Amino acid sequence: MNLSRLTQRLAIAGFAVMAAAPAFAQNLYAPVAKVNQSVVTEYEVQQRQKFLQLLNAPGATRDRIVDVLIDERIRNEAVADAGIELTPEGIDESLAEFAARANLSTEEFTKALGQSGVSPETFRDFVVNSIGWRELVRARYSSRVQITDAEIDRALGTASNSGVRVLVSEIIIPAPPENAEQVTALAEQISQSQSVGEFSNYATQYSATASRGRGGRLGWQDLSLLPPTLQPLILALAPGEVTAPLPIPNAVALFQLRDIQETGNPTSSYSSIEYAAYYLAGGRSPETLAQAAKIRARVDTCNDLYGEAQGQPAEVLERTTKAPGEIAQDIAIELSKLDPGEVSTALTRSDGQTLMFLMLCSRTATANQEASRDAVINALRQERLAGYADQLLDQLKADARIVRK
Incomplete structure (x- = not known):
């Protein structure tokens, strides 16, 4: 997205927000809440609300924003008490990283926001407030987070002879570079879903997969069929909970655990997965999807795709065999839903201009698959630290003097 397009969009959205501003905007610096010795002002609430609305973030209600700003005050006070100071270089890097999601420099992004009154x-506060808190949590709790081999094995589903199957709902939201920041904000909102119904409504509205018509609900799946990096994230959830947003190529994915069962059957693991990708020009246009449906009716195995691709450039058909941990996350997610010979047309390439006709050829089982243990360790560590962070915030809030005006 170039600067002029972003500026135009933000300016239009900014005008709409300002036109709807309530009468209390006249007293911008009136306190709306006091947290210990710190004050949250009306100006901050309106600024944060306008900023989130410009990002098209759902749930940017006034009450919600006041709650968030109160939590930020509590976190920032704890960071200051711990003596944690952020370096100017670290702050600049974080701002640049956020702006880069819109393919803009920090200066360009700030200018575009400024033209809409932000x-x-x-x-700066929106991006930076989480950095010090993250450093505090790491400094305070990292030594407590010791991941054992038994926990890793359980996360990989290899600790016992009993298999595990899960009921999962999915949301995959396309995130082309020009919309990355809006999709990120939306995904963060969805990750806070409090029920299966709420998540399902989001799926129906925003998901780009075939399951959107079922509210994102998938049937029972063996845990071992899921991508190795996703397995520990699913196991770490309680029924009804949602993963943090997972970046995948040109999209963001979220998963909700609905139920989990031990099957009593031996756990299967796979050393390699063979699949074919046949690329069709036209993306998800009705014409290309209709073409894909006709091909699906004609082919039963990956070998049949060679006849479909006959006479075309070699690059339109790719057939490959990879270890599960080496497969791109978005492809791995789709393959986990397929049996050999089945097809997915959920993915695109070339910024949505090319449809991927993805077919699973085969899976090769192995007795002792040790895929992605480092990824499992990292996922378990982050999950544990997030739990400590929530506990600390709850404790600090209980001890704080919070007065809402």
Whole structure:
């Protein structure tokens, strides 16, 4: 997205927000809440609300934003008490990383926001407030997070002879570079879903997969069929909980655990997966999807795709065999839903201009698959630290003096 397009969109959205501003905007610096000795002002609430609305983030209600700003005050006070200071270089890097999601520099992004009435300080606070808190949590709890081999084996589903199957709902939202920041904000909102119904409604509205018509609900799946990096994230959930947003090529994925069972059957693991990708020009246009449906009716195995691709450039058909941990996350997610000979047309390439006709050829089982243990360790560590962070915030809030005006 270039600067002029972003500026135009933000300017239009900014005008709409300002036109709807309530009468209390006249007293911008009136306190709306006091947290210990710190004050949250009306100006901050309006600025944060305008910023999130410009990002098209759902749930940017006034009450929700006041709650968030109160939590930020509590976190920031704890960071200051711990003596944690952020370096200017680290702050600049975080701002640049956020702006880069829109393919803009920090200066360009700040300028575009400013033209819609959002101050540089609002952007800076939104991005930076989480950094010090993250450093505090790591410094305080990292030594407590010791991941054992038994936990890793359980996460991989290899600790016992009993298999595990799960009921999962999915949401996959396309995130082309020009919309990356809006999709990120939306995904963060969805990750806070409090029920299966709420997540299902989001799936129906935003998901780009075939399961959207079922509210994102998938049937029972063996845990071992899921991508190795996704397995520990699913196991770490309680029924009804949702994963953090997972970036995949040109999209963001979220998963909700609905139920989990031990099957009593031996756990299967796979050393390699063979699949074919046949690329069709036209993306997800009705014409290309209709073409894909006709091909699906004609082919039963990956070998049949060679006849479909006959006379075309070699690059339109790719057939490959990879270890599960080496497969791109979006492809791995789709393959986990397929039996050999089945097809997915959920994915695109070339910024949505090319449809991927993805077919699973075969899976090769192995007795002792040790795929992606490092990824499992990292996922378990982050999950454990997130739990400590929630506990600490709850404790600090209980001890804080919070007065809402």
